[in-house]
Amino acid sequence: MKIAIIRTDLIGDFLLWLESAKIVRNEYPDAHITLICNNIYVELAQEITCFDQIITLDIQKLRKLNLIYLLKTYTKLRQKTYDLLINPMITRNSIVDLLSLFINANVKVASNADYNKYKILKPLFDKFYAKLIAISITGFHELELNNLFCNQLLNRNSNIKLPNLLDLLKIPPLKFSLEDFKQYIAVNLSTSTSSRNWPLKNFETLLANIPKDIAIIIIGSKNEQPLANQIIQRLANYNQIIDKTGKTTLIESLNIINSAKIFIGNESALVHMATLLNINTISFLGGGYAHRFLPYPSSLIAKASAQHKVLYQQLPCFNCNWHCQYPLENNITWRCIANISLDDAITALSGSLNNEM
Numbered sequence: 001m002k003i004a005i006i007r008t009d010l011i012g013d014f015l016l017w018l019e020s021a022k023i024v025r026n027e028y029p030d031a032h033i034t035l036i037c038n039n040i041y042v043e044l045a046q047e048i049t050c051f052d053q054i055i056t057l058d059i060q061k062l063r064k065l066n067l068i069y070l071l072k073t074y075t076k077l078r079q080k081t082y083d084l085l086i087n088p089m090i091t092r093n094s095i096v097d098l099l100s101l102f103i104n105a106n107v108k109v110a111s112n113a114d115y116n117k118y119k120i121l122k123p124l125f126d127k128f129y130a131k132l133i134a135i136s137i138t139g140f141h142e143l144e145l146n147n148l149f150c151n152q153l154l155n156r157n158s159n160i161k162l163p164n165l166l167d168l169l170k171i172p173p174l175k176f177s178l179e180d181f182k183q184y185i186a187v188n189l190s191t192s193t194s195s196r197n198w199p200l201k202n203f204e205t206l207l208a209n210i211p212k213d214i215a216i217i218i219i220g221s222k223n224e225q226p227l228a229n230q231i232i233q234r235l236a237n238y239n240q241i242i243d244k245t246g247k248t249t250l251i252e253s254l255n256i257i258n259s260a261k262i263f264i265g266n267e268s269a270l271v272h273m274a275t276l277l278n279i280n281t282i283s284f285l286g287g288g289y290a291h292r293f294l295p296y297p298s299s300l301i302a303k304a305s306a307q308h309k310v311l312y313q314q315l316p317c318f319n320c321n322w323h324c325q326y327p328l329e330n331n332i333t334w335r336c337i338a339n340i341s342l343d344d345a346i347t348a349l350s351g352s353l354n355n356e357m
Helices: 011-027 039-045 059-063 067-077 094-102 119-126 142-154 200-207 222-234 250-258 269-276 342-353
Strands: 002-007 032-038 053-057 081-087 091-093 104-111 114-116 131-133 183-188 214-218 241-243 262-266 280-284 308-311
Touching: 002 011, 002 094, 011 032, 011 039, 011 142, 011 269, 032 039, 039 053, 039 250, 053 067, 059 067, 059 094, 067 094, 081 094, 091 094, 094 104, 094 119, 131 142, 183 269, 200 222, 200 342, 214 222, 222 241, 250 269, 262 269, 262 342, 269 280, 280 342, 308 342
Parallel strands: 002 032, 002 081, 032 053, 081 104, 091 114, 104 131, 183 214, 183 262, 214 241, 262 280, 280 308
Antiparallel strands: none
C-alpha cells in the first residue's frame, strides 16, 4: 500500500502531529509512506522513524504564486500514484488543498474542522476529497484534535498521551555540553510575528535572575540576532551568555534544548520541542489561539517530571485569531502579551531552578 501525507504548515504544528504520524505508521506497518511537507522542517522529518520518503515544498514560493515553481511542483507531485492521500492539517488552507488536488491518489481524506484565509474556496476544494473528517476545534488542544482525526480516520477509539519526541527519532540526540558550565538554560526571544514577543526589557530582567554559575544559550533564527545582541549588551556583566541565533540547524537546536535545565521562550515551535523532550519550560502566551496550542491539557502533563509553566494575562477577547481590538503596546507588542507579569516569570524561574528531574 502506498500512502501520501501532506503538511504545509509550520514547525510547531508538525511537532504536535508527530504522535499521530506514529499511529498511522503502526496501523500500516508494511505501507510505503511518503511525507510531502514544508521544507523548513525537512531536516527533522528525516530523523523521524515514520516515513519512507520525503518530498519537500517551498511554501514561501507557493504563497508568492511563483508560477514556474508551481509548475515544477505540479510535475513533481503528479509523478506517483498513491492508494491513500491524508491531509491531516486541522486548519486547512488553499495551498494545501491545491497541492492535494495535484496528487494522484485513489482516496483522499482531509479534516473539515477549520480553514485559514480564502474560505470562499473551501466548498470547491471539499469536492476533491473522498472523505472529510468533521471535528469541532472548540475546547481542544492541537494534540487532542490530531488524535480525534486519527480516531475517525482509522476507526479507532484511543486517548492521547503526551508524546516523547525521543521515541520518534531514529537516533538519540547528541549530548550538548559546555566546558565552563555544568548547567545551562536555553532561551528563545522571538516568534514568527514580532508583535507576539514578550517585551525584551522583561527578558533582560528575567535573565538577570539566573545564577551566574548557569550559562544562558540564546537560540533562534538569524532574524533574531539583533534581539540577542541587545540582551548581551544590556547584560554585559553576565559572561555566561552564549549567542547561537542563526548558528544552529533545527536538529542542533533540538540537541541544545534536550540537554538544557530549562527552556524559556515565547509561544513558538521551540517551546513545543522542549515540552515534548520533557524539559522544564517557561513560556509566554498571547490570546490569539489560547488553549489550542498552549497550555497543554493538565491531563497530559500531570505525570511529566518536567514543569511546564505557561504565563498569560487572560482578557475577554482571548481566541481572537490575532485580530486584536487593542492598539499595540508601545507600538511593539499586543496587549495580552505585554501585560504578562514579570514578577510571575521570576517566580516561575525560581521554581524551575529548584525542580530536579
